[in-house]
Amino acid sequence: METIENMANTEVQFSEQALNKxxxxxxxxxxxxQKSALIxxxxxxxxxxxGWLDVPVMDYxxxxxxxxxxxxxxxxxxxxxxxxxxxxxxxxxxxxxGPCMLNGSDDIIKYIEEKLGIKPGETTADGLxxxxxxxxxxxxxxxxxxxxxxFYKEHLTREKVDQIIEQCRAGKMxxx
Amino acid sequence: xxxxxxxxxxxxxxxxDAYRKHGGYRSVEKALKxxxxxxxxxxxxxxxxGRGGAGFPTGLKWSFLAKPEGVPRHLVCNADESEPGTxxxxxxxxxxxxxxxxGLIVSSFALGSNATYIYIRxxxxxxxxxxxxxxxxxxxxxxxGKNILGTGFDLEIYVHRGAGAYICGEETxxxxxxxxxxxxxxxxPPFPAVQGVWMRPTVVNNVETLAAIVPxxxxxxxxxxxxxxxKSTGTKLISACGNLNKPGVYEIPFDLSVEDFIYSDEWCGxxxxxxxxxxCIPGGSSVPIVPANLLTKTAKGETRYMNYESLSDGxxxxxxxxxxxxxxxxxxxxxxxxxxxxxxxFYMHESCGQCSPCREGTGWMWRILKxxxxxxxxxxxxxxxxxxxxxxxxxxxxxxxxxxxxPVAAAIRHFRDEFEWHVLxxxxxxxxxxxxxxxxxxxxxxxx
Numbered sequence: 333m334e335t336i337e338n339m340a341n342t343e344v345q346f347s348e349q350a351l352n353k354x355x356x357x358x359x360x361x362x363x364x365x366q367k368s369a370l371i372x373x374x375x376x377x378x379x380x381x382x383g384w385l386d387v388p389v390m391d392y393x394x395x396x397x398x399x400x401x402x403x404x405x406x407x408x409x410x411x412x413x414x415x416x417x418x419x420x421x422x423x424x425x426x427x428x429x430g431p432c433m434l435n436g437s438d439d440i441i442k443y444i445e446e447k448l449g450i451k452p453g454e455t456t457a458d459g460l461x462x463x464x465x466x467x468x469x470x471x472x473x474x475x476x477x478x479x480x481x482x483f484y485k486e487h488l489t490r491e492k493v494d495q496i497i498e499q500c501r502a503g504k505m506x507x508x
Numbered sequence: 509x510x511x512x513x514x515x516x517x518x519x520x521x522x523x524x525d526a527y528r529k530h531g532g533y534r535s536v537e538k539a540l541k542x543x544x545x546x547x548x549x550x551x552x553x554x555x556x557x558g559r560g561g562a563g564f565p566t567g568l569k570w571s572f573l574a575k576p577e578g579v580p581r582h583l584v585c586n587a588d589e590s591e592p593g594t595x596x597x598x599x600x601x602x603x604x605x606x607x608x609x610x611g612l613i614v615s616s617f618a619l620g621s622n623a624t625y626i627y628i629r630x631x632x633x634x635x636x637x638x639x640x641x642x643x644x645x646x647x648x649x650x651x652x653g654k655n656i657l658g659t660g661f662d663l664e665i666y667v668h669r670g671a672g673a674y675i676c677g678e679e680t681x682x683x684x685x686x687x688x689x690x691x692x693x694x695x696x697p698p699f700p701a702v703q704g705v706w707m708r709p710t711v712v713n714n715v716e717t718l719a720a721i722v723p724x725x726x727x728x729x730x731x732x733x734x735x736x737x738x739k740s741t742g743t744k745l746i747s748a749c750g751n752l753n754k755p756g757v758y759e760i761p762f763d764l765s766v767e768d769f770i771y772s773d774e775w776c777g778x779x780x781x782x783x784x785x786x787x788c789i790p791g792g793s794s795v796p797i798v799p800a801n802l803l804t805k806t807a808k809g810e811t812r813y814m815n816y817e818s819l820s821d822g823x824x825x826x827x828x829x830x831x832x833x834x835x836x837x838x839x840x841x842x843x844x845x846x847x848x849x850x851x852x853x854f855y856m857h858e859s860c861g862q863c864s865p866c867r868e869g870t871g872w873m874w875r876i877l878k879x880x881x882x883x884x885x886x887x888x889x890x891x892x893x894x895x896x897x898x899x900x901x902x903x904x905x906x907x908x909x910x911x912x913x914x915p916v917a918a919a920i921r922h923f924r925d926e927f928e929w930h931v932l933x934x935x936x937x938x939x940x941x942x943x944x945x946x947x948x949x950x951x952x953x954x955x956x
Contacts, residue, residue, distance in 0.1 A: 337742050351830045360666040362580070362623075365706050370688035375630070399807040403688075410690040411631045412672030412857075430793055431749040431836050432609070433850045467854045468592040468793075469631050472749035472834065473756050 344392040350376055354396060366397050370407055373397065374414055379508070383423070384415035399460045410467070420455040420462035420505070425479040426488075428465045431472035440476045440488050441465055449496065460500065481507025509735065511723040511743050512716070513759045516603055522638065523575055524645035528608040529733060533651055535725035539614040540659045547618035551721065553729030555741035560586055560677070560714030561832040563816055572701040573619055574709040581709045581832060583621040585718055586682060586905070587628040590674040592793035592854060593834025596745035597715035599757040601628070601635050604719070605642035609665065611718040613651060614725055616663050623664050627682050630671040639667050674858035679712040680689035681808045681860065689778040692860050693906035716745050736762040740815035744833055750788075753777035762815035769805040769814055770837065783839040786944055787922070790819055791831020793851050794911035796918030797827045797844070824918065843941045844926050848919040849877040855912035869900040873916055880927060883934030890927045894920050 346354060354373055361368040373393055374385060381389045406413045415423075419427040424444060428437045441463070445451060450459050453478050455462040471477045474486035483506070485496060499505045512684065520526035527533075541545055554565030585608070589597040601608055606782060608626075616624045620675040628635060643665050646652045654662050668686055670676050676685045680694035683705045704710020720742055724732045733741045749755045752770070754777040760769065771778045779785055785800040804812055807826035812818050819830045838847060856870040876893045879885045897913040897920075904910070920927060931936045 351654060360664075361624075362706060365687070367688035368668075368706075371630075371685065372669055375671065375816075377670060388863075397688075406690055406733075407688065410673065411630070411670070414671055429854045430789075430850050431593055431846055433847065434750045434836070434842055435839060438602065467857050468590060470589050470595045470598050470629065472593050472595055472836070473747055475749065475755075479631055 333424055344381070344388045346376070346380060346392075346396075350380055358397075367399050367403065370397060370399070370404065371411070374404070374405065374408060380413060383419050383421070384417060392506075418455070419464070420460050422480060422505065423462045423464055424470070425464045425466040427467070427469045427471065427477055427479075428473070429468040431468075432475040432477065435475035437476040440478075440490075440493060443490050443493055447493070483507075509743065509761055510759050511732075511735070511853055512600070512607065512719055512745065513604070513757075518581065520716045522603060522605060522642075524606060524642070524649060526687070527604075528649070529728075532606055533610055533646075533649075535722045536610060536613050536651055537657065539617055539725050540657050540661060544618045544620060547614065547725065550724055550729035551618070554720075554724040554732040555736075555739060556717065556720055556724060556732070557739070557741075557816065559716035559720065559744065559833070561591060561794070563830065566713065566717055568758035569701070569713075570619060570711060572699065574713055575620065576709070579708055580622065581620050582705050582711075583612065583616045583619050583624040584682065584705060584710055584712045585626040585688065585715060586677060586679065586712050587626050587715045588674075588677040588682060588860075589671055589715070589832075590629055590677050591832045591834050592851065593749055593789060593836040594747050594792045594832045595749075596747040596757050596833055598632055598635065599747070600715055600745070601632070601639060605638050606646070607719045607722060608639070608715055609642050609646050609652075611721040612665055613646070613663060614721050615657070615711075615713070615718055616665075617661055621711075622662050623666070623759055625686060625705075626665065626667045627676070627686055628667060628669055628801055629676075630669050633669070636667045636669055643667075659691065674854070675860045675906070676906055678908065681906065682712060683710060690860070692862050692909075695905055737813065738817050740817060740830075744814070744830070746814065746833040746835050748776050748835040748837070750835075751779050751783065751842065752837050760814050762813065764814045765804070766812045766814055766819075769835075770804075772956065776837075779837065779839050781923075783834075783841060784944065785837065786837045786840045787844060789828070789834075789836040789838075789915070790814075791829045792834035793836065793854065794907075794914055795829040795831040795953050796824055796827075796914055797838075797848075797922065798826075798918070799922050802826050802922070803828075824914070825921075828918070840944050842942055843881075844919050844923040845881050845930050845937075846941075848915060849874065849881050851915050852877050852912070856906065858904055859908060859912070863904040865900045865903040866912065869896050869909070870912045872896050873900075873912070877916075880930050881937070883930070884939055885927075885931045885934070887928065887931050889931070890920060890924065 357369045358366045390404040394404045422425045452465045478485040556566045557563040673691045675681045676691040681691040685691040700710040769775045788803045789797045806821045852874040856874045859866045859870045861867045897916040900909045901913040926942045
């Protein structure tokens, strides 16, 4: 099993700031129950290592928490928010469940497909955008909507989608 | 009468100073002078029912908590709000975070939890910052941390982010997830009240339920219990969505009629563009869809009200459920088959995969529905769909199987003619919707 000591030489390494956060998170749970910190730490890892969880990253997290790598893989593949393949810089997670569908999410998804020339699940050639239709995100009263980074973009229209894409291309979109 | 959102409009209420100035944290001062058992009694007297969807009496749930000597106990707040149509807890946490923290302090004291966790769905990624700030403010003012208000009671509240799994709203799946595992529900017993998180006695309550503890302590359980109708006591947050002029989060009295809630300008303000009401799912996507005629009136012709008993009048044959309060309205131009198909896809995606009836059945239902919706359905598919949902219901470890089966069953029960129309008119079904069903001459209702 990998341990913190023999992981030290790999290229995957949290920043000092992130490592402090890791310690703070582990401290929230009873002693010996550090595995509870897994999901919060995978969020940190995904944020720091390019928006997805590569195998070396998951192994690194396993080492930090002193659990087996398989315990990390099974969690990373279970939860929708963790990407186990590379994604674009801006991931458009457009909700398509019932209430959003009633308010035209189909049209929004189709418009994004046409505008960016990608199908659901694909990333643009420039690596900027990924379209990832999502299940209910809890914004049903403000439909249609999408998640972009940490935030929700609600009451979407074609015009609003245009603006969002422009802002992303100009590097002015806040993700965190 | 508003018990939760009364101060929601006040500027700065998200922060401690304004919240405290308007009566915040009074319930903590009051409760910490009581004994834990006295608090549980007040909650029992209030008749409060779990606001997450199941409606189980909260006081009774609390009284099940095992208290073995020397074993820590935990309160876990279920903020994994993921039921389609439901976004009320988000509103509470985003705009009144201190109300939740206040409810958590009182409840933790009553249950003897010194470390309480808020399990929040991962997608609500900006809300942990709001909650953590509120926690810090409460701590700075002596309501959290060591020796709260000099009583010797210690409490830490931690926010734990999930990562996108509807199933983690089920309490044992939530507990597994909090332990850093896949969200696979556990077989009960043992119940969480005996062996929950880290095998310690645990109570899991919904955000709105825990917020409601504040008015219960402030006004007394009996006074709270006197508000409402029958076993629906207090008030309920409803998140209204779908085809409505004013969708949003409303705190409703339980004697409000469904018709008033939809059409009155004080509430949802009717349906956009003067369209007619076709159907409604009043309690989150898992509860049965009902056609307009059975929504505003019961099968006996009585007015239907927004409360647990009235909405479930008639059982699943002609009634539905209040559930989580995720109120989804479909206007006359909406397609029930398509709507049901999106819900079936949701449940297929969210099934944890442990039990074969749910893992296989949810996908099967979605594929049949997709065929019917896209003009490739056969008449016998409708009966097959009925058969599949019937074989899922009641045959799984957790209620996700039921939750996936019920919407499909209700859609066939009430809108069978619309399914048949899709099969008979595959080309037409691609270009237009069925419109309003012939409610008056509904086919014979198939037995469950």
